[in-house]
Amino acid sequence: MNYILPRPDSTTLSTPELHFLRTTALSSTPHRLSGRSPTESRPIRLSFSRSHNKAECTSQFGNTRASASVRGELIPPPNMDRPNDGQVKFNVDVGPMGVMGYDVVTPASNYNEGGGGGEGGGEAAYSQRLESNRLLRVLERTLLIGGSIDAEALCVQSGVWVWRLVVDVSLVCDAGNCLDACVLAVVAALRHFRLAQVDVMEDTSSGVAGEESFREMQIIDSDEKEPTPLPLHHTPVTATFALFSDKSGATSTVSSLIDPTDREELAADGIVTWSYNKYGEMCCLDFPGGCELSMVQLMSSSDLGKKRCIDICEMLETALMEAESKAHEERMERLKHNSKSLGIVTTISGCDDDDDAMNIDNEHSDSKAKDEEYRKLALDYASGHIAAAVKDRPLSFGSSKKPEASSLFHAFLHSVKKAQTVDEDMEIDALVSQDEQTAKHHDNVTQQKALDDISKLNAITQQQKATEPKPMVMLGEPNSSDEEENVVQLKSEFCSVDNDNTNNQSSISAAVVADQPQQETAAAPISSEQKQAKQMDAAEGEDVDDLAIAVKKKKSKKSKKKSN
């Protein structure tokens, strides 16, 4: 090996990033990299599935994804001092899939049979162990010690058979705040899980007189007898804050950002996690320090955490109800099938999930569309400000080119106008206070970004049809479109913090638009339109809610001008 490898872990942060994150977090109006406010969290998405004796849930907080699955086993009571207690075993797996640089290790578990793991080697393994350990401990404390799962309710036959629930948690992707994602996934999976009925066989063995007779138990399939939900006392969820304190000690302000991303977590001084249930009862506090907090600050973060947890609980309830009805429908389907086909079992073990073999194409494109929608909602950093109008325009892959071309063209015009207006604004308002400017920029950038997203999406669909080298060729095109493109890029360097995305998208959209035959005429109308558009834009302000309407407006105005 004669080259130097960068540290293969994700625990390093470059100095400019660190500096930026800290200064913006500690400024008087705290900003975040993604444009969220300090009390705003990313949108959550849950997806469930259930089959016999098993339930799964995947929770998504933006890019962070965690997946939990619950299954049940019948075992003799593990602790003979407590013959009525069942067991809940958590296995937390944080592997290379979740975080770059982690190794494949046996999952951390709260009941380890056999020896513990071997020596950890190096920095990455240590932080990995810490991470999985922290997840495990918080899960344990919130659910077991906090008293939401009652171990005694898992008893089937006292002293002979008890249920053991095995909860496997795996971190699919870590983009910050994996604790909340994991806890939510576990809680949702536990709520969604249905405990199968158990059948006691006839006692055929001849036991010693006076002893508890050992009977065979058989778990009845969920399709035969309706399984029962788990007896959970309450449903706790967590809210995590990243804390930034002023290291120089000049002020004692502590900034707390809810739902931190991974960059924010690395730059943060400390983390505090509150856990509440939907009644506003506090279930757990985990403040592992790193940053000093006065009592007042701690209590105020608890109020924020409470609000957030209650919101999450409501959302969880609705999601669970949907999932329940869906699972119920599926079960009815299965029963119908079973009664139709003469006793041929259609259920493949472990594959009773959402994707039925018959509906796989529809389901697939459906879920893809849903994925895209969520992705734009969560990762489009303007989610709080603009309603993405994707729903109005159905994503049709492979529709005719022409209508898309004109709408794309207009989208490009629109974005370019926005770019021009923002540029001029920047020059004029150079001396205006920071906040005003950044707010405006955020809005404009976000609008432009929304447009870029949509144009990028359409661009991608077109590129799927078109040949590959097109984008490369188009970038060397006549200056007019390039100038616009350059203008867009420059502006984004200054005020948009999401460099790569914007650049990519504007280049792609420029490339695709340049493909159109209307390219030459694009140059002239653009400059004349801009001035008119600027006034219009100023008038419209920022309430361009529906993109389609806006685009249509522009179209009608353009056609008017052409007729003039």
Place this chain on the structure above:
Amino acid sequence: MASLRRTDILSLIHLRSDGRRPNEIRHMTCHLGALPSTNCGSALPTSGCSGSALVSMGLTQVLCVVKGPCDVGRRSEELPDRATLEVIVRTTPFSPPGDRRVANPTTDRRLIEQSHLLQTALSASILLHLYPKSKITVTVMVLADDGGRLEAAINAATLALMDAGIPLKDMVCACSAGRWSAGGVDEIVVDLNRREIQAATGMSGGGGGTSDTIYLPVATMPQRGNVVLAQCESRLSGGAEAFGEVLDVAMKGCQMVMEIMAAAVRERGAGVWKAKEGKADVMLVE
């Protein structure tokens, strides 16, 4: 059960199971420099110790040894702008709950958690940026555990760091507080021992803690009035106000602890000064 009857009697006169009043902390002794501190000039991280402290809170006894700041063994662990703080918490085979198994500190999840908590709590106080590219190792050995293992460890670590002469922003003191309803009356108590902890968290397995019982270990910097660590896992129906009261009591407990620790530090300082002047009362081991 005999102990149940005894506690019933004690609770009648408003005393706890070990005869304390609700707002009394356990008898606490601190001994700085329990182990001879050797010169840590050598680069080997395995030699000697810079400071040590032996702290006992009631029946819980914890020994802490600090080494450093010294050279980091592995370049990959070096931090360019501050010192690396490594904390290891170990139990001993003879410490209760005496099942004679030593939990491996690298795999036992409670020990990993406590080591990490200790590390973050101390890193809020140590001026790490004064020692870039070096390492400070804090090893805590739990000699006897009667509840409050984490708090005693934090207190011992602070004292050992002071004994080693490592600059701190403030002393980190830890104390726990709890609350339960005894006979219909809500009682907030300070510095719980193991039996009280089990009663508060219902650690005995089936059926979690009944609502409104809290066990809250807290570490604070008393002179600055800031909380550095707090952990709570009980379900509270009162919400934040009940929690706020318990936190308040815990912080007062930390204040009491700090006074005892500060007295111990002054005593040690006086002893060292006297030895320097040649008027030592007690023979200091070389």
